[in-house]
Amino acid sequence: MSALYSLRTCALPFSKTKPHLSCIRWKSEHHHAKSGSSKVVTNFSDGPDLSDFILNKIDKNETWDSYQGKLKLSKGEKGRLRLPPWLKREIPMGKDYSRMKEKLRGLNLATVCEEARCPNIGECWSGDTATATIMLMGDTCTRGCRFCSVKTSRAPPPLDEAEPQHTAEAVKSWGLDYIVLTSVDRDDVADGGSTHIAKTVQNLRKEMPSLLVEVLSPDFRGNLESVATVVNSGLHVFAHNVETVERLTPFVRDPRAKYRQTMKVLEHAKEINSQVVTKTSIMLGLGESDEEIRQTMKDLREIGVECLTLGQYMQPTKRHLKVVEYVTPESFAKWEKEGLEMGFLYVASGPLVRSSYKAGEFYLKNIVHKKQAKTA
Numbered sequence: 001m002s003a004l005y006s007l008r009t010c011a012l013p014f015s016k017t018k019p020h021l022s023c024i025r026w027k028s029e030h031h032h033a034k035s036g037s038s039k040v041v042t043n044f045s046d047g048p049d050l051s052d053f054i055l056n057k058i059d060k061n062e063t064w065d066s067y068q069g070k071l072k073l074s075k076g077e078k079g080r081l082r083l084p085p086w087l088k089r090e091i092p093m094g095k096d097y098s099r100m101k102e103k104l105r106g107l108n109l110a111t112v113c114e115e116a117r118c119p120n121i122g123e124c125w126s127g128d129t130a131t132a133t134i135m136l137m138g139d140t141c142t143r144g145c146r147f148c149s150v151k152t153s154r155a156p157p158p159l160d161e162a163e164p165q166h167t168a169e170a171v172k173s174w175g176l177d178y179i180v181l182t183s184v185d186r187d188d189v190a191d192g193g194s195t196h197i198a199k200t201v202q203n204l205r206k207e208m209p210s211l212l213v214e215v216l217s218p219d220f221r222g223n224l225e226s227v228a229t230v231v232n233s234g235l236h237v238f239a240h241n242v243e244t245v246e247r248l249t250p251f252v253r254d255p256r257a258k259y260r261q262t263m264k265v266l267e268h269a270k271e272i273n274s275q276v277v278t279k280t281s282i283m284l285g286l287g288e289s290d291e292e293i294r295q296t297m298k299d300l301r302e303i304g305v306e307c308l309t310l311g312q313y314m315q316p317t318k319r320h321l322k323v324v325e326y327v328t329p330e331s332f333a334k335w336e337k338e339g340l341e342m343g344f345l346y347v348a349s350g351p352l353v354r355s356s357y358k359a360g361e362f363y364l365k366n367i368v369h370k371k372q373a374k375t376a
Contacts, residue, residue, distance in 0.1 A: 072325040080315075084326045086351055087312065133180040133216075134167050136200060137193050141184035143254035147243070147283065149316035155188055159196050168203035171211070178361045179204065182216035187256065191229065192220035198233035205234045212236045212368055214279070216355060222261045224268050231272045236368045237307070238269040239279040241355060242300070245292035252286055252321065267303035275371050277345075277364065279307035281355035284332075286313050287324040293335065297342055307346040307364065310335050311353035327351065 069082055140156035141148070160166075171179050181200060186193040201213050214237035220226035231238055244252045246259040262280075270278050280300060282293065293310075300308065310332060315323050332349040339347035346363045 071328070073322070081323055081326055084328075086329055087314070087326065133182055134171070134200075136163060136167070136181060136183040136197060137186050138184060142187040143185045143256060145243075145254045145257065146252055146321045147286075147313060147316075149320065150184065156184070156186065159186070159189065159193065164196065164200040164203045167200050168207045171204060172207045177210065178212045178214070178365055180214045180216060183218060185218045185254075185256075187221060191226045192218055192223060194220055194223075194226035194229040198229050201230075201233035201235050212365055214239060214364065216241070217265075219257060219261055219265050221256055222258075222264065224264075227265055227268050228272050231269045231276055235276065237277045237279055237364055238266075239281075239307075239355065240265050240269075241281045242266075242296065243281070244283055244286055245288045245296050246299075247292060248286055248288060252283075263299060263303055266300070266305055270304040275375060277307060277367055277371070278305045279309075279355075279364075280305055281309040281311070283313040284310055284327045284335075285323050285325045286321065294338070297335075297339055297344075301342050301344065306344060306367070308339050308344050308349075309347070309353050309355050310339075310349040311355075312351040 067084060069084060071081065071084065073079070073081060137159055138156050139151065140153045141150050142152065142154060142156060144152045167181075181197065183193060183197060189196075197215060197217070201215065204211055204213055213235045215230055215233075215235045216239040217227070217230050219240060240262060242259065242262045243249070243257075249257070249259040266278050266280060269276060282296060284293065297308065312327055312332075313321075313323060315321060329351060332351060332353075336347045336349035339349065345367055348363075
């Protein structure tokens with residue numbers, strides 16, 4: 001499934017017959033710690049936020065030495081870590097937020113933002129430039145990844161054949177120039193839903209020929225014909241998330257989602273169409289080592305992946321995997337630097353980064369346009 005507090009679409013619900021809106025817009029705003037000494041509060045309220053990291057507006061050597069809390073669980077240690085100040089966010093509930101919620105309800109659209117408890121929901125829903133990630137094929141996934149809060153079933157409701165056209169009509173009414181499509185995994189469908197996704201992309205491009213389309217795709221259990229169906233649909237960015245390092249994959253993801261399978265899916269997408277931009281995401285804080293993160297990034301570059309996002313894993317409920325470590329903003333800045341040095345065209349790395357959000361669209365659009373110019 002593509003959701004959550006993972007990195008799969010600003011995580012990140014949905015009507016069974018309508019497309020689903022997920023929040024991905026980010027706007028700059030400083031956030032204040034709610035507790036602690038006045039000194040600590042002052043330090044953190046003046047500290048950097050995610051948009052500063054993305055826009056390179058801060059000194060990447062900025063430190064959080066004032067925070068004395070525990071950031072990592074020891075092996076076998078019970079209990080849970082307290083949320084550090086840089087992950088605490090106020091959820092604005094003003095007129096803009098209420099208007100957005102009312103609009104969504106009027107369109108019979110539920111949101112992944114709500115179901116996956118995305119930490120960016122207040123930011124994304126409180127403004128005039130909210131944008132969309134459409135979630136296809138229902139609100140129920142056939143897989144049960146241990147990081148994801150989306151509900152699961154072996155036999156979800158059947159696909160809505162009208163959804164591809166409904167999606168195109170909805171997106172056209174929003175007047176967007178870049179859209180992200182994602183979906184639940186549908187292992188109960190013969191082709192994993194690849195034809196359904198492809199039809200949606202084709203309908204979007206028919207209604208809006210200049211629209212740039214990103215698809216955050218399932219792995220289709222490694223079926224490369226299904227991968228090809230999606231890649232050849234007319235999309236511009238093919239994304240599929242590796243989620244975590246190879247050692248942790250069996251413990252974090254559903255058994256049907258394998259590390260090497262993910263690599264093959266991403267590699268095959270590039271082999272089919274070299275002009276398609278490939279993209280993936282990694283969650284940090286699950287117990288991975290620096291060397292494992294580095295090796296995962298190397299593996300991705302070896303198969304030609306061009307865009308990478310890294311963000312903090314956040315436990316959606318007590319039933320899900322615990323956070324082993326809260327990674328500091330300095331560490332995320334380090335991974336951004338290393339990723340660019342490795343040759344990724346675009347790296348977004350920060351505690352609250354999710355695989356799709358408004359701030360990233362600018363860079364992806366530029367990459368797509370440059371590729372189009374070279375082949376013109």
